[in-house]
Amino acid sequence: MSLTALVLFAVCLTATAENRNALNEIIFSGDFEFIDLTHPFDNQTIYWPGVQNFVFTRKIANLEPDGSWYAANEFAAGEHGGTHLDAPYHFYRQGLRAGELPLDSLIVPLIIVDISSRVNDDPNFVLYKIHLDYMLNAEQKCIIIFKFGWSKFYNDKQKYLGMTDNGKLNFPGLSEEIATWITTSYKKVVGIGVDVASVDPGSSQDYPVHKVASSAGLYNIENVNLSRDIPEYGCTAIVLPMKIRQGTGAPVRFVAICPKKH
Ligand SMILES: *[C@@H]1O[C@H](CO)[C@@H](O)[C@H](O)[C@H]1NC(C)=O
Ligand SMILES: *[C@@H]1O[C@H](CO)[C@@H](O)[C@H](O)[C@H]1NC(C)=O
Numbered sequence: 001m002s003l004t005a006l007v008l009f010a011v012c013l014t015a016t017a018e019n020r021n022a023l024n025e026i027i028f029s030g031d032f033e034f035i036d037l038t039h040p041f042d043n044q045t046i047y048w049p050g051v052q053n054f055v056f057t058r059k060i061a062n063l064e065p066d067g068s069w070y071a072a073n074e075f076a077a078g079e080h081g082g083t084h085l086d087a088p089y090h091f092y093r094q095g096l097r098a099g100e101l102p103l104d105s106l107i108v109p110l111i112i113v114d115i116s117s118r119v120n121d122d123p124n125f126v127l128y129k130i131h132l133d134y135m136l137n138a139e140q141k142c143i144i145i146f147k148f149g150w151s152k153f154y155n156d157k158q159k160y161l162g163m164t165d166n167g168k169l170n171f172p173g174l175s176e177e178i179a180t181w182i183t184t185s186y187k188k189v190v191g192i193g194v195d196v197a198s199v200d201p202g203s204s205q206d207y208p209v210h211k212v213a214s215s216a217g218l219y220n221i222e223n224v225n226l227s228r229d230i231p232e233y234g235c236t237a238i239v240l241p242m243k244i245r246q247g248t249g250a251p252v253r254f255v256a257i258c259p260k261k262h
């Protein structure tokens with residue numbers, strides 16, 4: 001055994017012995033699972049019209065004569081496409097940029113509000129308070145993700161965005177009323193998300209939900225992949241946007257740690 005291996009072994013041993021209920025033991029106990037809420041970035045990734053799509057350039061993929069392998073690619077993309085985060089600065093001049101959001105607002109309890117049966121595939125659906133027949137339990141820092149049931153259309157861009165011949169968009173979203181209600185009644189909510197391309201409905205021209213949320217310091221997560229069932233309470237969200245220092249937004253790897261159903 002090398003000296004490095006010995007040292008690492010010793011370090012691991014100490015950590016286990018000292019923290020019987022360490023976070024690792026809880027997360028990896030077999031009672032929790034990771035759920036990926038992210039759409040992949042490739043040439044199918046959905047971007048807002050006019051935004052630079054994800055361009056993936058295969059630069060090198062070589063099998064050398066000696067049998068060794070070397071591959072490297074390049075990519076270019078707008079900030080706002082696929083599963084991504086809107087920084088408050090996107091719609092609020094004094095707001096934080098993507099690279100400035102504190103981690104303790106990005107790794108937080110996750111609440112899912114499933115309104116997909118009310119939406120019932122209607123691209124004109126707008127969520128008002130009246131649709132929510134229960135109070136939210138948002139007593140601690142958390143994010144709320146609204147499930148419109150739209151992820152199943154993600155592979156059909158025309159349908160997902162509700163694109164019409166005159167270039168207009170049509171998909172469900174939140175009302176200004178909901179945004180105001182959350183930012184005033186639930187001050188522990190640090191972010192809101194949706195399984196559609198925008199927190200405002202597709203037909204919106206003035207983006208009131210973006211404006212209300214960002215001026216209250218909230219970030220948005222758009223195009224969340226909610227194809228899989230996920231518990232409404234009890235999961236922890238891990239929202240890790242690419243750390244673009246000046247970003248108005250950024251691609252995000254969005255994962256939840258959830259209790260396993262028994
Ligand atoms: C969304 O998530 C589901 C379930 O994890 C996965 O099967 C599917 O490939 C994802 N869809 C896209 C377009 O990323
Ligand atoms: C998109 O990517 C897939 C998989 O890499 C490839 O087969 C396909 O040709 C690409 N399509 C376009 C339009 O570039």
Ligand SMILES: [Zn+2]
Nearest residue numbers: 080086222249
């Ligand atoms: Zn955005």
